[in-house]
Amino acid sequence: MRVALFVPCYVDQFYPNVAIATLELLEKHGCIVFYPSKQTCCGQPMANSGYEHEAEGCSQLFAENFAGYDYIVCPSGSCTLHIKHHLHTEKNALEEALIRKTVYELCEFMVDVLKVTSIKASFPHKVGMHQSCHGQRGLHLSHMSELNAEPFSKPGSLLEMVKDVELIKLDRIDECCGFGGTFCVAEEAVSAKMGKDRVADHVRHDAEYITGADMSCLMHMEGILKRQNSKTKIIHIAEILNSD
C-alpha cells in the first residue's frame, strides 16, 4: 500500500515530532510511506479567511505533489477536510476527484482502512481527549453531542488499545477550543477565552496531557497552558499511539 504523507505546514515547521510519529506509526502498521518533499500548505488558511481564490496556486501544487498514491494520510482533521471539500484546481479535474477520495485523516485511516485492532504502545498517564471540530463534525471522526445518534469515537477506539492510558471525562465533551485559523488573531478576545475555558475543563479533571487529532487546536491550547504555567501538557494522538 503506497501512502503519501501529507504534513500540515505548521506541523512541518513547529511540530516535526508529530510528523515523525505519524510516519513511524504508519510504517509499523505495514504502509510503504512516501513523503512528497515539494509539499507546502493545503491552502486552508487563505480559504477559511475568504481567499479561496488566492489558494489556487496551493491547490495546484498539492495536486501535483499528491497524484498517483493509493492513499494520502494527514495527522490533521482540518487540513484533511479542506482537501476533501475545497481542493480546487483549474486543470486536473480527474486527479482532483481522486485526491479528494483518497485523502484520510490519520485516525480514520487507521480505523477504516488499516482496520487496526491492536497497537503496541503504552502511555501511563491521565489524558483528556480534545475533539477538534473539523475532524469531528466535518469528517465524523466521533459522535457529535448535538445529534441523537449512537456514540462512537475513532480516535477514542485507538487510544483504548494503548496500554495504561487513562482517559478522563470532561464536562463539555466536544466544545470548540476557539483556535479557528485566522479567527485566533482576528477575534483574539473570544478565541483566547474559549481556549482558557476548554483548557480549564481538562485541568479540572486532572489531565496530565491533552491530546487530539489536530495540532492547531493543541498549539492554541499549549499557548494558553504555558502562559498559565500549567503542568498539563499537550500531545498529538500520533505521539501516544507511537509511544513504546
Next chain:
Amino acid sequence: MHSTITNHADAAINFNLDEPRVDWHDKTLWFIREKRDLASHAIPEWEQLREYASQIKNNVLSNLSQYLQDFEEKAKANGVIVHWAADAAEHNQIVHSILKKHQIDRMVKSKSMLTEECGLNEYLEHNGVEVIDTDLGERIVQLAQEPPSHIVLPCIHWKKEEIGELFHKHLGTKKGASDPKYLTAAAREHLRETFLTRRAALTGVNFAIAETGEFVVSTNEGNADMGAHLADVHIACMGIEKIIPKQAHLGVFLRLLARSATGQPITTYSSHFKKPQPHQEVHIVLVDNGRSVHLGKEDFRNSLKCIRCAACMNTCPVYRRSGGHSYHNAVAGPIGSILTPNFDMRANKDLPFASTLCGSCSNVCPVKIDIHDQLYKWRQVLMKEGLGPTTKNASMKMMGWVLSKPALYDISGKAARMVLKYTPFVVSNKLNPWYKQREMPAPPKESFKEWYKKNRG
C-alpha cells in the same frame, strides 16, 4: 450596558472585559443547550423530524409564490385583511395607517423579530404612537432602551438583580428586590392594566398555513393571546418565509420548535388565529424586505428555512462569549451572521468571520440549515467583493504566492523559526494578538522536511 459598536471583534473585546460575567453568560446559555439535548435525545425520531422539517421548508421555498397566493386567498375568505409590504418602510407605514384609521395611539405588541428588523417601535414612537412590548423579556429591554440580545430570550444578558433595579426605577418595586416571582408579579400587574386599555395588538407569526389561511403564534406567557383577544384590532406581521403548506405539518414544527429553543416539549401557548371575532378586525402584513432577492441566491437561499428557535445561538461558543449585541442586528448568532449579509453585505461583513466554523450550529438546527458552510461561503463572497481590509488582501495574496513555491516556503519557514529562536521579541510582544494571552510555540531545531532529508533522504 448597550454598546453601539458595529464590529463584532471590537464589541467582543468590550464584552470580555468582565470575565466573570462572560462565564455567567456562557453557563446560562449552555444550560439551555443542555436542556435542548435532553429534550431532543428523548425522542427516538428526532433526526427524522429534522429531515421532514427541512424537506417541507425546501418545498415551501421552491413554491413560495403559489403558497403565498393560496394563503392570501384563504385568509381573505376567513375575513382577514391581507397587506403586502415590499420593505421595512412599507411595513411600518401599513401598520401606522391601520392604527390611524382607528384613531389609535397606544398599542400592545407581543414578540416579533420582524418588527425589530423593520425598526417598527422607533417609527411608531416617532409618529406619536406608544408601543408597549408585552413579552416580559422584551419589556425589560424596552424599559432599558436597548434592543433584545437573543431572539427567544431577549434579556438573557440581564441578571435578576439588575432587573430588580430596573423595575424599582420604572415600576416602583421594592429597592434591592431580585426574587423572580416577585418581579414577574409586578410586571404582570403593570402589563394587565395595559392589556385592558389598549385597542390594538400586534403579534408576530411563527407559522402561516397556506391550506387554511390561519396562523400560529407560539409563546410561553400567553401575552399574544391576551393582547389579540382583548383588542379591537389585531395586526399580525410575518416575513413571507413563514408559510407552511398544510395544517398537518404543524405537528412536525411544533415538536421541533420548543425542544430546540428551550428544551420544552412545546411552548405553553400555541395560539391558532383564523377568523376575526365579531366586531374585531384582523390584519396580516406579509413582508418581503429582501427575502425574494435572498431566495434567488443559490448558496444562501436555504437560510430562509429558519424557524427562529435560536438553538444555534445557545450552542455557539462564540455567541456565548460575545453576547447578542456584538452582532449588531435583530437576529444575532450564527443564523444572524448568514442572514444579515443578504440585507446589507457591507454593514455586516464582519459577521461571517465571527465564527470558528466549528459546525455545532448546523447540528442543532431543527430545519438542517448548513449554517457553518454558508459562513464559509459568505467569507468567499465578501473577500471577492473586495470588502476585506487592504492589509489582509495583500498578506493573503503574499501567503498564497509563497505557499505555492516550495523553495520560498522552505526559506520563510526557516526564517520564522529563526526569528522565534533568536529574536523572540519580534513576535512575542503586545502588537501580536496571539501573544496577548498565549505563548508562541517553541521553535524546533529543524523542520520535518529537514529531518526527513537527513534521516530518510
